[in-house]
Amino acid sequence: MEQFSILLLQELNLQAERDPDRLALQGMAGQLTYGELMSEVSALATALTTLAEPASIALAMDNSPAWIVLDLAVLAAGWTNVPIPAFFSASQKQHAIQDAGVSLLLTDASDAWLQLYPASELLDSWTVAGKTVTMMRLNQQDRASGAQKITYTSGTTGAPKGVCLTAQNMWQVADSIRRLTQPDHADRHFCVLPLATLLENVAGVYASLISGATVIVYPCQEVGFSGSQFEISRLYQGLANSQATTAILIPELLRALVAYLHAGHPPLTHLRFVAVGGAKVAALLIQQAHQLGLPVYEGYGLSECASVVTLNTPQAHKPGSIGMPLPHVQLRVDHGGELWVKGAIYQGYHQAGGDIAPVLDEEGYLATGDLAYQDADGYWYLSGRKKNMFITSFGRNVSPEWVESTLIHQAGLLQACVIGEARPFNVAVVVAQPQFSVERVAQAVARANLELPDYAQIGDLVFARQPFTPQNGQLTANGRLKRDMIVQAYAADIHAIYEGI
Template identity: 75%
Template sequence: MLLQQIQAQAIQAPTRVALEGQSTQLTYSELAAEIARVSGALKALTNQASVALALDNSPAWIVLDLAVVAAGWSNVPVPAFFTAAQKQHAIADAGVSLVLTEMPAAWQQLYPDSTLLAEWIVAGQAVAVLRVHTHDRVAAADKITYTSGTTGAPKGVCLSAHTMWQVANSIATLIQPGAADRHFCVLPLATLLENVAGVYASLISGATVVVYPCQAVGFTGSQFDISRLYQGLQGSRASTAILIPELLRALVMYVQAGQAALTQLRFVAVGGAKVVPELILQAHALGLPVFEGYGLSECASVVALNTPQSHKPGSIGKPLPHVQLRVDMTGELWVKGALYHGYTQPEGGIVAPVLDEEGYLATGDLAYQDEDGYVYLSGRKKNMFITSFGRNVSPEWVESTLMHQPALLQVCVFGEARPFNVAIVVPQPQYSAEQVAQAIAQVNQQLPDYAQVGDVVFARQPFSPHNGQLTANGRLKRDVIAAAYVAEINAIYEGI
């Protein structure tokens, strides 16, 4: 259905712009033709393969992604922020034999025995086709998406094109993008959220997808330049976009500092991690139409979403039309609808998902639902820790309360089997250590004694995907952060 709906747009509005890059435009008819051409070129190389897509954001990325689907092959998007070891793990785990990239030299360093099979021009961009393994494995799924996760090697989540279409179609039904809309890609296309909820939902609806290289959007290594994101949203005349909480926080502060309102925006989704309700309200006060959502890779990204017609700040909204949610007696959220096929196995095949007798999947998230059907998250079940006084603490609850304070940029709280909690904090640059201490003291007055922060460690650098301390969607990788600051944390407790 995904490709059929894009083809239908090519017939109905052949001259409408589908993809717009910094120097390239493709109309819907040109997009359909380019997908068919590249799909044919892929099938001319071999009968069956798993393909790694390793390019920066560009119209070419989107064409290649859809061409692999059209070929009936398995597509494995490789995030640029993955380490070399993580990239090699994904290649081996998914049985990838071909890599499509604009940086063949970097991949030839990882795979010295690789062979350059072809060099193509796709959507105006040079793309190299490298064979990194000689064996072409039968595809386990239409798409295998890898997230950096919280520990160890990334897991490959196997999704079908139909599952991704269900999500995109539900989002299109709620948001109703159309010919006048211009979706600006902010997140890396290798992240499922941008790929499915951003690109697919826009293309099946006849909107224009504006996609620039990540650096042009503001991502440079581990640094982010909010002025570039603002300029991109403004200069592209974006009407829709997807942000993670850290980017929304930076954008709100940037507009508060005196930048003009982005009046052309009509819908900005924010997700990937818990959003402080006050941040949503601040955005709305500035005219930023921001709406929180929630999703899982295992559900092809979005599961629940607030919309302009139906929203409550602080909630993750209501389930998408194809989704069913329920909360069990322990407070864990379960989901049904558009589920993944399973996780990859290195030797081939997949491990099927574990579902209950009604076909629901446990999300691992703690939640509750109000009388109007809005869902609220309270933390991760596995992140819940028990203090040495026997009290259960959800660190996300403490962290979100701390993040209300303007002095704090990022926070990660620990306290398992300890008499009090310690926070690893990244302060806003303009705030002093004394101001940070005052902010935490103020928050502690709002928390019960067992949830209060007893001491602080100042982070050496912000948490980010590039140092392995954040996932691509902005979730804290607690084990990595704990390992980085174990000496400082232990020193605090040993000094009691």
């Protein structure tokens, strides 16, 4: 087989040479062995370089084995891959295309992209792992980049930012995940998150493939993502029918799966390791998952560090913590409590006028913007975001995530958003279980207050009219609160509380 210069591809090549007939990818439209996977990767890489000069190429497709084959083929061709998440708005997609200098596009939905770029040209099409893929030219200027992947994160406001990563960055994370979770040939990784998200792409797919495991990848709708809604029954059926042993979830999906199992559905006994990340996870939710037989382990990461930075494992686990650093990572906190990280650091943020280099200290550490601390056993904990810290009118610093985590640890409280900037006491906008009365919610908040110092306690409540979700704009796609949107939605209620003092 062709010899590749990139470690990730070298490892996949070795897997194909050792056992070419072992199943690598399984999807709705077909499957590929390791031998077939690397043959397709090599053939497509050659086809790409025949059609155009080295360029930045967008990969805009639904989840499928074809997505993974094309991702690896772009890497083998020496081009820059710019995955475009399907959940981006049209303007966000166009921003990423323009910002990254994308000239070419690989897609399974050419008609939709022709509506956005009516002057584009159809260059070629291939059948990849049972799916028809079209290559389109969006503009005539091919522009190469020093990055192997530019991943765009939506964040909470503004245009998405392009994080420039090298193949070495991604290899470090995938290899560390392999060393910690020890997947093998018997493992079946079920892709839940969109492949355009770095967490699934690197920690899910890459880590599984370099270990010789099988990656099961279905269209997002088959997993439960249906337009603006999510059907937990589809996720459950996908995990059950595929006999998956590993998966990656975000907190909201874990919460829904725990509720589904708690309702009496059979346990998923074949799962051995389920990572959860993207936002803070309540320790109570982790404990509930374990009681239901879900082997869930919280982690923490940044796109700027090629996804995962810390992880709990079956061998080293403390609910409520974000675990310990991956083998290639070093962590420290500064005098203000901010977490700094070293290991697999990105090249910079991409922008049309020139990349913005990462700002590192003299030892090569990157500031994360997160507040954290380490316990005596070496486990790390998040206290909140530095930018979300507020100061009460009594001059006390409060990290709202800390208070919110304490609140949702109480039975019956599902979500909370804490406000208190320049105020004499804090107010929480809360989402409670439907069967919980106002009195029971008040009792839960009172119990939480007993665990908090007086300046961090909740003085009054606003009952949310609906849960915080991505669909109503009050939650990001990976489960973080959009605080400004929540405050805006309940501004009159909050104002009435403080005006009544």
